[in-house]
Amino acid sequence: MREAYVPLRADRRSWARTLLVAHPCGRWQNDHQDYSLCGPGGHPGTDRRVQAIPSNRERTGGNQRTALRRAIGAGGGRLERGGKKRGFAEAFATEILSEIDALVGTPIDGWDFEAIEAAARREALRLAGMAVARRLNAEESDHCAISLPCPRCAGPARYAGRRDKAFTTVLGEMTLSRAYYHCEHCAAGFCPRDQKLGFRDGRLSPHVLRMVGIVGSRVSFQEGHQMLAELAGIEVATKHVEREAEHLGAEILQDEKLVLEADSNAQLPATLYLGLDGTGVPMRVSELVGRSGKQEDGSAKTREVKLVTVWSAQGRDEEGMPVRDEGSVTYSAAIESAASRDTDKELSEFAKRVDREAQRRRFQQAPRQAVIGDGAPWIWNIASELFPDALQIVDRYHANERVSTVAKAIYGPGTELAEHWTHQRCTELKAGNLDAVLTALSSHFSIKEARECKKYFQTNRNRMRYDKFHAAGLCTSSAVVESGCKRAVGLRLKQGGMFWTVAGANAILALRCCRLSGRFENFWERRALRPTG
Ligand SMILES: [Zn+2]
Numbered sequence: 111m112r113e114a115y116v117p118l119r120a121d122r123r124s125w126a127r128t129l130l131v132a133h134p135c136g137r138w139q140n141d142h143q144d145y146s147l148c149g150p151g152g153h154p155g156t157d158r159r160v161q162a163i164p165s166n167r168e169r170t171g172g173n174q175r176t177a178l179r180r181a182i183g184a185g186g187g188r189l190e191r192g193g194k195k196r197g198f199a200e201a202f203a204t205e206i207l208s209e210i211d212a213l214v215g216t217p218i219d220g221w222d223f224e225a226i227e228a229a230a231r232r233e234a235l236r237l238a239g240m241a242v243a244r245r246l247n248a249e250e251s252d253h254c255a256i257s258l259p260c261p262r263c264a265g266p267a268r269y270a271g272r273r274d275k276a277f278t279t280v281l282g283e284m285t286l287s288r289a290y291y292h293c294e295h296c297a298a299g300f301c302p303r304d305q306k307l308g309f310r311d312g313r314l315s316p317h318v319l320r321m322v323g324i325v326g327s328r329v330s331f332q333e334g335h336q337m338l339a340e341l342a343g344i345e346v347a348t349k350h351v352e353r354e355a356e357h358l359g360a361e362i363l364q365d366e367k368l369v370l371e372a373d374s375n376a377q378l379p380a381t382l383y384l385g386l387d388g389t390g391v392p393m394r395v396s397e398l399v400g401r402s403g404k405q406e407d408g409s410a411k412t413r414e415v416k417l418v419t420v421w422s423a424q425g426r427d428e429e430g431m432p433v434r435d436e437g438s439v440t441y442s443a444a445i446e447s448a449a450s451r452d453t454d455k456e457l458s459e460f461a462k463r464v465d466r467e468a469q470r471r472r473f474q475q476a477p478r479q480a481v482i483g484d485g486a487p488w489i490w491n492i493a494s495e496l497f498p499d500a501l502q503i504v505d506r507y508h509a510n511e512r513v514s515t516v517a518k519a520i521y522g523p524g525t526e527l528a529e530h531w532t533h534q535r536c537t538e539l540k541a542g543n544l545d546a547v548l549t550a551l552s553s554h555f556s557i558k559e560a561r562e563c564k565k566y567f568q569t570n571r572n573r574m575r576y577d578k579f580h581a582a583g584l585c586t587s588s589a590v591v592e593s594g595c596k597r598a599v600g601l602r603l604k605q606g607g608m609f610w611t612v613a614g615a616n617a618i619l620a621l622r623c624c625r626l627s628g629r630f631e632n633f634w635e636r637r638a639l640r641p642t643g
Pocket residue numbers: 260261262263264265293294295296297
């Protein structure tokens with residue numbers, strides 16, 4: 111047995127972890143005894159539970175490939191016959207070698223290497239899956255007491271025999287037999303082994319669930335389903351990708367609220383930036399009942415996702431302007447309220463999120479702190495309340511956009527005059543000559559956009575001293591916040607045909623931000639150690 115386990119333990123941390131969890135009976139689940147000798151379980155007949163992993167031989171095409179598929183088809187099942195007599199490890203090695211021989215029996219000139227590698231991987235996984243299932247099913251030490259405390263009510267849950275369940279693993283479909291404990295009070299039961307191995311409630315193995323989390327954070331659930339099949343040979347229906355990714359995201363959503371330790375203890379950069387922004391995400395009709403919005407009839411189609419992002423900008427571009435440091439960016443985003451009244455004792459939900467993110471980044475310990483935003487009042491309310499010492503900067507990208515909107519209103523979109531006027535005002539803004547910009551706006555006071563823009567610039571005057579900010583080496587417009595919104599929110603949640611629930615959007619946002627911020631591995635470790643039930 112030992113030899114069969116070594117590569118698994120060396121290769122995959124998650125396997126190593128789950129196999130090394132102490133058993134409720136005080137034994138270790140990876141004790142290397144011969145399964146034929148173990149406990150109440152190692153008796154003849156356990157083989158019936160070992161289900162051969164169905165291979166996906168239909169996937170590769172071509173005549174030679176078809177022949178190759180037939181050649182390896184005879185392999186399944188030999189392991190079981192040879193296993194008992196010769197020792198499992200020997201049988202396993204022999205089986206793999208004979209499968210490989212069958213696969214590559216043709217002269218090298220005739221090799222279709224893609225077909226061979228695909229088939230070899232499939233067969234190796236199938237055999238490994240059988241080995242793992244055998245080992246688990248032969249070991250019945252999870253039946254270790256007449257009753258165990260029910261994880262729901264803590265009352266007695268009585269042993270009620272063994273139950274088989276099919277799981278989707280990276281080694282293929284695997285039917286596992288587990289001790290089942292039933293609580294009469296809750297009219298429900300549980301299998302201690304599922305919890306120990308990290309199988310939780312679903313039928314996906316921990317490693318498959320991790321893969322679902324990865325694809326679900328990046329692409330649509332449909333594309334995720336396709337990627338899992340094409341890259342890993344794992345079949346997870348689209349609706350299961352959706353459900354499991356959202357479950358995982360919901361776990362991260364809760365986990366994020368509890369984890370406030372600093373991401374790292376490394377020396378902080380001279381300046382840390384914290385950006386705040388909002389962006390609309392299309393929602394299902396049922397999620398918008400009674401909400402007013404920007405549609406002509408006053409209804410809403412979207413809800414606003416609010417984003418906080420933290421980064422450093424120690425590097426400089428050719429012009430000497432600060433640029434965002436690669437790998438320094440973290441994100442946290444959700445559909446949450448940022449509204450709070452002066453009489454409110456508690457921070458708004460989103461302000462709490464900003465506070466947590468700032469704690470993880472040690473934002474307030476940085477020698478210099480700057481909050482960058484688009485000028486919406488909720489942004490400065492949060493900045494002033496949470497970070498009174500931080501500089502407040504209106505993102506120059508947004509200021510330029512406002513100027514451009516006014517120019518279009520005065521001269522018409524796409525006209526040379528509009529472009530020229532925009533360029534002049536943006537140059538003045540960059541030079542810190544706000545008075546010149548305000549004068550130019552005043553001369554078009556009959557135009558609503560010009561009036562609104564003037565008011566906005568006057569209100570935010572102190573936050574637009576771009577000449578001073580630049581002289582102090584501060585970043586004012588890297589469009590980091592804007593691109594952060596696109597990266598963390600838009601690319602995943604604003605694709606055509608996507609309509610979200612608040613819960614679904616927040617779960618996927620949590621999952622995506624966790625991964626983009628480089629926090630997924632730590633989450634996964636915490637999750638594996640967390641008691642379930
Ligand atoms: Zn109970």
